[in-house]
Amino acid sequence: MYYIGIDLGTSAVKLLLMEESGKICNIVSKEYPLFFPHPGWSEQNPQDWFAQSMEGMKELTKDIDRKEVAGIGFGGQMHGLVTLDENDQVIRPAILWNDGRTQEETEYLNNEIGKNKLSEYTANIAFAGFTAPKILWMKKNEPDKFARIAKIMLPKDYLAYCLSGSFCTDVSDASGMLLLDVKNRCWSKEMMEICGVKEEQLPKLYESWQVVGTLKKSIADELGFSENVKVVAGAGDNAAAAVGTGTVGDGQCNISLGTSGTIFISSKDFGVDENNALHSFCHADGSYHLMGCMLSAASCNKWWAEEILQTKDFAAEQAPINKLGENRVFFLPYLMGERSPHNNPDARGVFFGMSMDSTRADMTQAVLEGVAFGLRDSLEVARSLGIKIERTKICGGGAKSPLWKKIIANVMNLKVDVLEVEEGPSMGGAMLAAVGCDAYPDVETIGKKMAHVVDTVEPEPELVAKYEERYQKFRKLYPAMKDLF
Structure with missing residues (x-):
């Protein structure tokens, strides 16, 4: 069938x-x-x-x-x-x-x-x-x-x-x-x-x-x-993408780099963070999940390449980037306002830290890093709740970039598991249909059966330390500019 x-x-x-x-x-x-x-x-x-x-x-x-x-x-x-x-x-x-x-x-x-x-x-x-x-x-x-x-x-x-x-x-x-x-x-x-x-x-x-x-x-x-x-x-x-990536059962994590960006953490137990910086939602497997959602993720890179640089060759723009963790240019990825964790529809995108020797590649790198830092903001909220995450699946159009996956792994200090088939919500929808037709007993069973990890991007301790320093600077930019938006 x-x-x-x-x-x-x-x-x-x-x-x-x-x-x-x-x-x-x-x-x-x-x-x-x-x-x-x-x-x-x-x-x-x-x-x-x-x-x-x-x-x-x-x-x-x-x-x-x-x-x-x-x-x-x-x-x-x-x-x-x-x-x-x-x-x-x-x-x-x-x-x-x-x-x-x-x-x-x-x-x-x-x-x-x-x-x-x-x-x-x-x-x-x-x-x-x-x-x-x-x-x-x-x-x-x-x-x-x-x-x-x-x-x-x-x-x-x-x-x-x-x-x-x-x-x-x-x-x-x-x-x-x-x-x-x-x-x-x-x-x-x-x-x-x-x-x-x-x-x-x-x-x-x-x-x-x-x-x-x-x-x-x-x-x-x-x-x-x-x-x-x-x-x-x-x-x-x-939630459908999480089913499609096997992010079902307790304590699983998935990062999606689509038009918007999300970090999705599945949980058997219902929980809410005291500042409501993360969404507390029901999960498609019958349990619950916490989710941080940024309104612009891969769309930031699309905007930067297509509207500003006037190119659709994303890979060519990323090719010269080879010095990770050392970029002095920062990008706040709030092109459509921001949801998690700031909840500010007036927030806007900002480049910060350019100098006369800043290059096109530095700016492109800053966009990729800005999205990763924005997702890290939500991860930090989850960590403050005592949730321990060591690895994550990844999906969405942005996940096709090896460079972006490497940046995510090191900015967030997580092992990033890459799936053989990553079709996100459409795959999840088909899997839910299969469970509804009794082809599988429950969502957790089909999720774990069909999510095949074929590669893992490991964080590198030296790079993690460099990005930790960059992230601490990034964190100070939004509060400093909040009143100007």
């Missing part, structure tokens, strides 16, 4: 076809537009996601017996607000995770409702990208549209709804809404009251591997699939 994983990303939907053994048969990617109607706003049209996902599934399965497809699972961009009216029409474009319009609402939640209460209700505090502040923004700025809301859902859940008719979400993705009581894996009555929404407007909650329904007849007919294809709830992109 075959399993499809759909990773609904910010720039494209990536679809993966997997056999029960874990063998990847095909991968297809379909792009769709991103809209910036005002500075700091970021929106997409949910119908574009569905149209491209349908086209992608047709292309993905063109060379197989389509009746052999057994299940579909998802990984998806988190926090986005999708609203439907009573006729299932999309009310307004989806407001995405990297949209910064909700500063007032975020401040209201954190300062007037209070961080302690939010943490008590949801295990998290408000961040500008989360869903609850977006709901409050819509209530205040678009009251007519707000009054029409019949269904509130997250991006990947819109796909599940279109495919199966099931109004559902999973607990890992719902954790990023600031509406979920994470510890008890249920909707928070207090947060619904604060946001002015009713439980019937929110989707039914599932664990990530649970079956939410089967394909609608019209969809099955269009795709040439059986109507018995199971649709599973799926997971938020980071």
Whole structure:
């Protein structure tokens, strides 16, 4: 049998076809537009996601017996607000995770409702990208549209709804809404009251591997699939990527260098850091995880190379870099504001420390190091909780760079395990579908079976010491500039 994983990303939907053994048969990617109607706003049209996902599934399965497809699972961009009216029409474009319009609402939640209460209700505090502040923004700025809301859902859940008719979400993705009581894996009555929404407007909650329904007849007919294809709830992109990299069970770590950058630490036990610098979310394996999320990671390098240097040859730009730990140029990677651990949508990117002999390569190196230092900020929070991490998996587009992996290993003093197959959320979505179809007993089993480590980048003591010194300087830059942003 075959399993499809759909990773609904910010720039494209990536679809993966997997056999029960874990063998990847095909991968297809379909792009769709991103809209910036005002500075700091970021929106997409949910119908574009569905149209491209349908086209992608047709292309993905063109060379197989389509009746052999057994299940579909998802990984998806988190926090986005999708609203439907009573006729299932999309009310307004989806407001995405990297949209910064909700500063007032975020401040209201954190300062007037209070961080302690939010943490008590949801295990998290408000961040500008989360869903609850977006709901409050819509209530205040678009009251007519707000009054029409019949269904509130997250991006990947819109796909599940279109495919199966099931109004559902999973607990890992719902954790990023600031509406979920994470510890008890249920909707928070207090947060619904604060946001002015009713439980019937929110989707039914599932664990990530649970079956939410089967394909609608019209969809099955269009795709040439059986109507018995199971649709599973799926997971938020980071939890799905963690499943795909085998970051399941207790005390496992994964670093993702995608558009955003994350450090993801799985845990059997529920836990919250006292400053809420890390997100405390449900995991797709049925347990919990802590996550630090920086809003710009590989996108910093993309911006630097493509917009500033006017090149797409990333490898050529990195080729001259050979003196690690000695760069005097620093880069603060806050091009879209920052989430973990600073929670400051006004923060911006900064180059610091240039002199007349600073080179193009120094600047490129500073960008790579700045992202690594930013991730280290979140790792330090985890370490302050007594969590001992010695190694990490790595995934995302930035992980294709051997140099960047070496920088990460030495800045963070972690062994970095490189996987044979690294397909992130799309692989995780397919694996969750396989569990939902009973091909595997649970998520931990399939995660450990399919994550094959083929290389490990070891930290070098001399380089670790050099980077420790650089990191201590980096740490002082944000506090020094905070009032200027």
